[in-house]
Amino acid sequence: MNTTWRAGVASDPGLQRSLNEDRVFADEKRGVFLVVDGLGGHAAGETAAEMALQVLQERTASFDGNSDLEREVREAISAANNEIYQLAQEHSECKGMACVLTLAVAREDHVTVGHVGDSRLYLAWNGELRKLTSDHSPVGEQEDKRELTEEEAMNHPRRNEVYRDVGSQVHEADDPEFVETKSFLFRPDAALLLCSDGLSDVLTSAQISSIVERYEGDPDEIAHQLIDAANRAGGKDNISVVFVPGAEFVGREAGALNAARQRHAVTRIREQSGRWRPILRNLCLVLIGMVLGIALWIGIQRFWP
Amino acid sequence: MGQQPKLGGTKLGEARLDGNVIIGELIRNMELGRFEMTYTVLLPCVFTVYLNPQDHAMLRGVFDLVIDDARKALRARVTELNNDSGLLGIRRRTKSAKEFKIAGREWSIEFLPEPEVPQGDVEIHSELNETSEPGYRGMKTTLMGREPVVSGHRTTGPRVQANYDAEPVFAEIRYEDDSGPQVYLMTQNRIRIGRGGDDQPMDLALYTNDEVSREHLVIQRDPGTGVFSVTDLSTNGTWMEGKRLRKGAAETLPDRANIGVGEVITLNFEARK
Numbered sequence: 001m002n003t004t005w006r007a008g009v010a011s012d013p014g015l016q017r018s019l020n021e022d023r024v025f026a027d028e029k030r031g032v033f034l035v036v037d038g039l040g041g042h043a044a045g046e047t048a049a050e051m052a053l054q055v056l057q058e059r060t061a062s063f064d065g066n067s068d069l070e071r072e073v074r075e076a077i078s079a080a081n082n083e084i085y086q087l088a089q090e091h092s093e094c095k096g097m098a099c100v101l102t103l104a105v106a107r108e109d110h111v112t113v114g115h116v117g118d119s120r121l122y123l124a125w126n127g128e129l130r131k132l133t134s135d136h137s138p139v140g141e142q143e144d145k146r147e148l149t150e151e152e153a154m155n156h157p158r159r160n161e162v163y164r165d166v167g168s169q170v171h172e173a174d175d176p177e178f179v180e181t182k183s184f185l186f187r188p189d190a191a192l193l194l195c196s197d198g199l200s201d202v203l204t205s206a207q208i209s210s211i212v213e214r215y216e217g218d219p220d221e222i223a224h225q226l227i228d229a230a231n232r233a234g235g236k237d238n239i240s241v242v243f244v245p246g247a248e249f250v251g252r253e254a255g256a257l258n259a260a261r262q263r264h265a266v267t268r269i270r271e272q273s274g275r276w277r278p279i280l281r282n283l284c285l286v287l288i289g290m291v292l293g294i295a296l297w298i299g300i301q302r303f304w305p
Numbered sequence: 306m307g308q309q310p311k312l313g314g315t316k317l318g319e320a321r322l323d324g325n326v327i328i329g330e331l332i333r334n335m336e337l338g339r340f341e342m343t344y345t346v347l348l349p350c351v352f353t354v355y356l357n358p359q360d361h362a363m364l365r366g367v368f369d370l371v372i373d374d375a376r377k378a379l380r381a382r383v384t385e386l387n388n389d390s391g392l393l394g395i396r397r398r399t400k401s402a403k404e405f406k407i408a409g410r411e412w413s414i415e416f417l418p419e420p421e422v423p424q425g426d427v428e429i430h431s432e433l434n435e436t437s438e439p440g441y442r443g444m445k446t447t448l449m450g451r452e453p454v455v456s457g458h459r460t461t462g463p464r465v466q467a468n469y470d471a472e473p474v475f476a477e478i479r480y481e482d483d484s485g486p487q488v489y490l491m492t493q494n495r496i497r498i499g500r501g502g503d504d505q506p507m508d509l510a511l512y513t514n515d516e517v518s519r520e521h522l523v524i525q526r527d528p529g530t531g532v533f534s535v536t537d538l539s540t541n542g543t544w545m546e547g548k549r550l551r552k553g554a555a556e557t558l559p560d561r562a563n564i565g566v567g568e569v570i571t572l573n574f575e576a577r578k
Binding site: 130 | 506
C-alpha cells in the first residue's frame with residue numbers, strides 16, 4: 001500500500017539555552033518520525049544527537065517492508081548507540097556523550113515505536129491523549145506508577161536524570177534493558193505526537209491535548225503552537241515536536257467543527273437596530289391610544305342618550 | 306511548572322536585581338493571569354514573589370517601599386488598560402471594550418525567599434483573589450530571556466527511588482486495546498471506562514472500535530468499606546467472569562476479576578490491599 005503521511009515538525013532552542021541539542025526528522029513518504037534529544041551536561045550532546053539522526057535516517061531508508069519491524073527498529077537504534085559509543089572512545093572530548101530518542105515507523109495501518117529515555121510518544125484519539133512510551137527516568141517511572149502526580153513530576157528537581165540513553169555504553173539489539181518497542185494500530189482518525197522533554201516538562205498532558213485538538217488540517221501549525229506554548233511556560237529546555245495526524249483526524253476544538261456544533265444551538269439576540277426603534281415603538285403606543293380615545297369619544301357621542 | 310532544576314548550581318556572573326525588574330514582572334504576570342468574562346476582565350491581585358534568599362535578605366528592609374511603588378504601577382496599568390484609547394484619544398465604544406478590574410480592594414504582594422530561584426531572578430505566583438480554589442495555583446511566571454544561572458543539564462545515572470508522598474493506588478487494571486498492553490492504576494473512588502469522545506472524558510479511555518460504548522462501564526470503590534462495584538452502562542454489554550451484567554445495576558466486584566467490555570477487551574482487575 002502506498003500511503004503518504006503528513007507531519008508537522010518543529011524544534012526550538014527554548015528561551016534559556018542558546019544551543020539546540022535536539023534533532024527532529026520526518027520522512028512522510030516512508031512514514032518515519034523521530035525526535036532525538038542530546039544529553040546536555042555531557043560532552044557533545046549535540047554531536048550524539050546528530051549522529052543518532054544520521055544513522056537512523058540511513059537505516060530506516062533501507063528498512064525492508066516484509067521483515068519484523070520491531071526487530072529492525074531495535075537494530076537501527078543499537079547501531080546508532082554503538083556508533084556514538086565508538087566515536088566517543090576515539091575522541092576524548094566526546095567521552096560519555098549520549099542522547100535519548102523516540103522513533104516511530106508507520107507501515108500501512110500500524111505504527112512501531114522504538115524508544116530510549118524520556119522523550120515521549122503520545123496518541124491522540126477521540127479527544128483523549130494517551131502516553132504510549134514509558135519514561136526511562138526515576139521521576140518519570142514514579143509518575144507512571146502514580147507515586148508522583150504529573151505536577152510533582154514536572155517540578156521535581158531530579159526531573160533531568162535518565163537511566164537509559166543511546167551512546168554511553170555498548171548494547172546488543174535484543175538487550176531488554178535498552179530499546180523499548182511496541183506496535184499498535186494507527187487509526188485514520190487518530191494522531192501521533194513525538195516530543196522531547198522540553199515540551200512535556202512544562203506543559204501538562206491536558207495542555208498538550210488542548211493544542212492538539214485545535215488541528216484543522218495544517219500539522220505544522222500545531223507543531224508551532226506547541227513550541228510557542230512551551231516557551232510561554234518558561235521554555236527552559238530545547239523543545240522538539242513531530243505531529244502526525246491520521247488522514248481523518250480532526251481536532252475537537254477545531255474552528256470548523258466548533259462552528260458546525262454551534263449551529264445546532266444558536267441563540268440569537270434580536271437586533272436592536274439603532275436608537276429609533278424604542279421611540280417608534282412609543283410613538284405607536286401613543287397613536288393607538290389616541291385612536292382608541294377618539295373611537296370611545298365617537299361612541300359616547302353616538303350612543304349616549 | 307517551569308521551576309529551575311537544582312543541579313549544578315554554577316553562577317554565571319552576578320545578576321543584580323532591580324526594583325523595576327520586579328515591578329515589570331508583576332505587571333507582566335498580572336496581564337498573563339487575566340480571567341476573561343463577558344463584560345469584565347479580572348486581573349490577579351494576590352502576588353507571591355519568590356526571590357533567591359540572598360536577594361531576599363538584601364531587599365528585606367525596602368519591601369514596603371517596593372510594594373507601594375508596585376501598587377501604583379499596577380493601578381496605573383489597569384487604568385491604562387481601561388482607557389485603551391483609539392484614534393485621537395477617543396475611546397472606542399465597541400462590544401469588546403471590557404472593564405479590567407481586580408477581585409479585591411487592594412493588591413496584596415508578599416516576598417518570600419526560595420533557594421530554587423537563581424540569584425537575580427524573580428518567580429511570581431498570582432491568584433485572582435484571596436480564596437483561591439484548592440489545587441489551583443494561579444498564574445506563575447519567571448523572569449526569562451537571560452542565560453540560565455543554574456545548569457539544568459540532563460545526567461545519566463542509576464535508578465534511584467526518591468521518596469515522595471504517594472497517591473494511594475486502590476486497584477490495578479491490566480488490559481490490551483489497539484494501542485497495545487496497558488496498565489491503569491486506579492487512584493480515584495470512581496472511574497469511568499469507555500471510548501470517550503463527544504466531550505465525555507473517560508478516566509480509562511479505551512482505544513478500540515465502536516463495539517465499546519463511549520461510556521461503557523463504571524467501577525466504584527466505597528471509601529468506607531473499600532469494596533468495589535461495577536456498573537454496566539453500555540449497548541453491547543459488560544461481563545464479569547463470563548456472566549453478563551444487568552445494565553444500570555451495580556454489582557459487587559471481587560478483589561480479582563476479569564471484566565469483559567463488549568466482546569472486544571478484557572480488563573484484568575486486581576484490588577490492591
